Amino acid sequence: MPLNRDDSDTEIPRVEAGSGSVNPVGYEDYAEAIIQEGGAFFQIGQDLFIANAWDPRTKTCKSSWYHLQRTTIGDSCVIVCRCPLAKPDSPCVHEKFLSEYGREMFEDDFILTGGSEDVVLFSRQETTPDCFLNYFSSPSLNSRALNGRTIVTYEGNDTGGGTWSCAKDASALTCVHISQSRHMLQKLVQTDPSARDLNKTKVPNSRRAAKDNKSVSHLPISPPTWASLPSDPVDYVPAMPLRESPGVIPLIQTSSCCCSNPRHFYAPELPLKRQACVIYGLYQFWEAEIEVQNCSRCTHRLVGPDCRELGFFNYNNRKLFSHDLLDEYTSAYTSSETPFSAWVSVLSRRYDIHSSGGQKFVTADMFRAVWFSYVQLMHLEGDMSCPRCGPNPENTIWDGVTLAFNRKHLLRTLEPPTTSQVGSVERDKTRYTPGQQLIPDRRVRKLVRKVITGSTLSLGIGVETERMDEEEDEEDDEDEDEDVEDGREANIRGGQGSRKERAVNRARAEILERLEAIPLALEGLSRLDPDLGALFDQHFGEQSVVQRITPPEVYRRLFNQLSAEESVLQMATATALDCLEVFVTNPTGTNASALVEIPAIHEALSYEIRSVQLISERTVSVCHWILNRGRMVLNQLIKYGELPQLPVGNQEKPWTETGCCYGLPKIRERPKYPKLKHDIRNDVGGKRGAKCSKFYSQYGERRLTGGIMVVWCTHSISYGFHCIPRGEGRNDVFSALITRWETPPKRVIYDFACALGPYCMIREPDFFCGTQFLIDDFHSVGHTKCSAAAFLKTYCNVDPRLSHINSSxxxxxxxxxxxxxxxxxxxxxxxxIVYTKVFLSIWNRLRIRSLN
Structure with a gap:
């Protein structure tokens, strides 16, 4: 029976939270502070409350806030608090207080209509004239639960241009909770329920980057022996690992100070001095002396030896590290997941075992700084190219990786290939070109697919329908035998029988629809090309249905390609069209066998040669129609010639700043396409094209950057990568190819190739006209609406030479x-960026060594 507010005799539900006899620590003081001193405990919704944290030692409220919820479940009143002291079997002071004083201090009042979906401004205090400290309770977009709410704080004037912060992420400049609260503030200030905050959150212009390489050592260092390549330069002979203290480390000609660039080097005519230093090795450290010289350019640094030939890395003339120690961490983190802190802990324990006198290893922060300075001197060049695939591989595999850092560290120096420069070429004639399919009429394409999709047609119920009926009859008999004992046999039979009839009727209706589509599809195809219609009628027409002739599967695949909802250039590239022209001009078996780049046509011609030892003129005519249609679409797309290249000797920005590191130099800028309004819009979170059922993966969790785009050859050797500020998209692959490749690869394998192909062809058809955009075997399963022309395995079926392509x-x-x-x-x-580059270089080097 529902509770009646006007009925004073209504039973009050039993309170479940706080019903224990033992009060929480400091509860009496807390209750007194709330009741007598007006402490902060607010009701912000029908069942929502919010309260300050409580410190029982100082008997004062803290600045943090926690949400509570009071809900009636059955005859119990359940109270839940989000503070860390609230336990299922031990209530916190907030739960205890609400259970005892809740109905006295917060009577049921339907004026409070706020719910779990609303943003609430629950506290507003003036700090300075026209400036206020505001506290909001903001819900999550995808959760109405109590733990979805968080506290948003705003300090500033009512324009919303002050300081915002979210309790879930104090470092976030903007988030969904802050955005909701900004709008709510304007609604309250302007007394307009439709008001919105139109101010943009300002991101700092820059943040301080990681420290530059300020180590005393500055000469290039050879890679570890286990990762070296024959092409690596040999500038010095690496020293053997240190076994004892070297005594005194002298100054030599290459000694320098790190205070400036170019460096200030050792001056033999000036006086020297010695100071103590520590050399850290794999198992212990050694004390030694090092010769230094006062730097004449600065007052706080010293000229010191580089120590490369000794096998040391001189960080600051006081702490030196052996090369084998630093290479050991490189080996560890490139072999398995090894954070700096964990590795330093292992080294510290190793020092405890192998050394005496209480020797300690350096802290994780110190070692991290030393390692990054060290690897930036290591010669890791010439390793982003496969010795077998060459500098311009024919087959490339592209993939985005969720390797991301926090957005709060994002600098303006990051410059992926997708960035257009001031001098970028503008392609103002480039526009979206609809109607690139082989069959221009969408209705005809749909009719053709309806006819050829499904089981073989006949004048009655198809074989598959009959088999379905038989299987349902068997299942019904089994069910009926089991239900006889329950006395419900007659009813079950009636229900199962009606279900079977509905299934049969649906199957019959579907077949009738397919039969009715045959003449309409035939008419549409015949208008395009009479021989095309005749070929369709020969294998899928009404006569073949009457005679119960099963069409060869090769023609089903051919017409499936012809009626695909994608550009004809996906089925046949410009190179494939050239081969098709050779065949149409001279339709021999030899020329037919060369059409492996158009698998659907190749299989149909091979079938005719095997079955009747003759290529029909009708099929040749259809090939001629495909050739003309493909050339026409290609000519419609091409509006410009080749892109201009950058001047020879163009100085490229350092990859350590731009986050763009490829084995090929930058030779072009990404063009601008002003008439394509969605040219550089991120694809993340949206559907991957209108015809593809695959959705973008969410690259990087919230508050992280978009990861990296990596290109591989078929031997799993990386040719480079670039960092993605927001999220992976087709633009990343397109821009990297345009800016780095002299000529594009023959095949671009990508998990979104079905949409990457049209994206590239609409922008630079002259550049990409000979490239096949293919989906690898692993991801092709998710592309249920894409035609077979987009799958690598389709081409492998007719060309065994492609079997060596490792699409994974x-x-x-x-x-x-x-x-x-x-x-x-x-x-x-x-x-x-440096950490990623070193990892990929080591990965490549180990792969290259295994290939030699």
Whole structure:
């Protein structure tokens, strides 16, 4: 029976929270503070409350806030608080107070209509004239639960231009909770329920990057022996690992000070001095002396030896580190997930075992700074190219990886290939070109697919329908036998019989629709090309249905390609059209066998040669129609010639700043396409094209950057990467190819290739006209609405030479990159870039060594 507010005899529900006899620590003081001193305990909704945290030692309220919810379940009143002291079996002071004084202080009042979906401004205090400290309770967009709410704080004037912060992420400049609260503030200030905050959150112009390489050592360092390549330069002979203290480390000609660039070097005519230093090795450290010289350019640094030939890395003339120690961490983190802090803990324990006198290793922060300075001197060049695929691989595999750092570390220096420069070429004639399909009429395409899709047609119920009926009869008999004992046999039979009839009727209606579509599809195809219609009628027409002739599967695949909802250039590239022209001009078996780049046509011609030893003129005529249609679409797309290249010797910005590191130099700028309004819009979170059922993965969790785009060859060797500020999209692959490749690869394998192809062809058809955009085997399962022309396996079926393409090479590389995902997520931008580059260089070097 529902509670009646006007009925004073209504029973009050039993309170479940706080019903224990033992009060929480400090509860009496807390209750007194709330009741007598007017402490902060607010009701913000029908069942929502909010209260300050309580410190029982000082008997004062803290500045943090926690939400409570009071709900009636059955005959119990359930109270839940989000403060850390609230336990299922032990209530906190907030729960206890609400259970005892809740109905006295917060009577049921229907004026409070706020619910779990509303933003509430529950506290507003003036700090200075026209400036206020505001507290909002903001819900989550995808959760109405209590734990979805958070506290948003705003200090400033009523324009919303002050300081905003969210309790879930104090470092976030903007988030959904802050955005909701900004709008709510304007609604209250303007007394307009439709008011919105139109101010944009200002992101700082820049943040301080990781420290530059300020180590005393400055000469290039050779990679570890286990990762070296024959092409690496040999500038010095690496020293053997240190076994004892070297005594005194002298100054030599290459000694310098790190205070300036160019460096100030050792001057033999000036006086020297010695100071104590520590050399850290793999198992212990050694004390030694090092010769230094006062720097004449600065007052707080010293000229010191580089120590490269000795096998040391001189960080600051006081702390030196052996090369084998630093290489040991490189080996560890490139082999398995090894954060700096964990590795330093291992080294510290190793020092405890192998050394005496209480020797301690350096802290994780110190070692991190030393390692980054060290690897920036290491010669890791010439390793982003496969010795077998060459500098311009024919087959490339592209994939985005969720390797991201926090957005608060994002600097303006980050410059992915998607960035258009001031001098970028403008393609103002480039527009979206609809109607690129082989069959221009969408209605005809749909009719053709309706006819050819499904079981073989006949004048009655198809074989598949009959088999379905038989299986349902068997299942019904089994069910009926089991239900006889329950006395419900007659009813069950009636229900099952009606269900079977409905299934049969649906199957019959579907077949009738397909039969009725045959003449309409035939008419539409015949208008395009009489021989095309005749070929369709020969294998799928009414006569073949009457005679119960099963069409060969090769023609079903051919017409499936012809009626696909994608550009004809996906089925046949410009190179494939050239081969098709050779065949149409001279339709021999040899020329037919060369059409492996158009698998649907190749299979149909091979079938005719095998079955009747003759290529029909009708099929040749259809090929001629496909050739003309493909050339016409290509000519419609091409509006410009080749893109201009950058001047020879163009100085490229350092990859440590731009986050764009490829084995190929930058030769072009990304063009601008002003008539394509969605040219550089991110695809993240949206559907991947109108015809593809696959959705974008969410690259990077909230508050992280968009990860990296990596390109691999078929031997899982990376040719480079670039950092993505927001989220992976087709633009990343397109821009990287345009700016780095002299000529595009023959095949671009990508998990979103079905939409990447049209994206590239609409912008630079002259550049990409000979490129096949293919989906690898692993991801093709998710592309249920894409035609077979977009799948790599379709081409492998007719061309065994493609069997060597390891389409999972990208996935293999990505699985290795996951080892550093956690470490990178906590790094600044510059360190994350260096960390990733070193990992990929070591990965490549080990793969290259295994190929030799």
């Amino acid at each position: 090479a990208g996935e293999c590389g990505n699985s290795g990159i996951t080892r550093i995902r956690k470490s990178v997520s906590y790094m600044s931008q510059s360190r994350a």
